[in-house]
Amino acid sequence: MFSYVESIILWLRKVIFRLSLPRKISKEKILRLPLVSYAGEIVIVDTVDKAHLAVAELEGEKVLGFDSESRPAFKKGETYNPSIIQLAGENKVYLFQLEKINGLKLLKGILEADDIMKVGVGVDLDVVHLNGLSNFTARNFFDLGELSHRLGVTHTGLRNLAAIFLKKRISKCAQLSDWSQPELTDGQKKYAATDAWISRLLYFKMRSLE
8 A cells, every 4th residue: 555655756746747748749749759559469350250259358358449440532522431440458459350250240249338448539430430330339438539638638639649648659651551451461450559559558648647
C-alpha cells in the first residue's frame, strides 16, 4: 500500500504532467518525436478456424484497442465497407480480414459485449461503416477523443494523441493503401497493428491522468 507521502507525490506528478500537456500540437513538433511501431505478435485472422480461436482468446480481455481499415475512395460519393478490423489485447494484435471470415458473424460477440471495452479514435464512424456490412448492437465502445477533451486537449486524431500523451510519433504512410487485397503487405500489417496497440496504450495513459 502507498503511504500518504507517496500518494501526494503521485498526485503531484499527475498534476504537473497534466499542466504540461499542450492543447494542440503542430505537424513540425510531431515530426521531431521518435517514431514508434508495434513490435509484438501480430495474428492475421484469414480463415474461419483462426477467427474462432482469436475470438476465444479475446473474450478474456477487458480492454481492446480497436480500429478498422477500408479500401480508400478517391472519387466523390465513392465509399467502401471496412476490409479489416484490428483488435489489440494485452499481448497480441489480431487483424481480421473480414471477407475471408464471412464478415462480422464471428465477431459480433466481441462487438456487442458489455464486459469488453473497445477503445479507439472515431469509433462511432467505424461502427456506422461496420453496420454497412452487418447489423449489430455496438456496446462498450469508447472514443479517446472524448477523454482527451476532458483532459483539456482539443486536438484529437490518433497521431496527435500519441504525440501529446506518449511523446511518440506513429506513421500514417499505409493509411491510403488497398486494404481489400487478399494478402496484406508487411507495411500494412505493422501500420494496422500499431493503430490498435497505440489506442490501448493511450486509453490507460489518459485514464491515469483523470
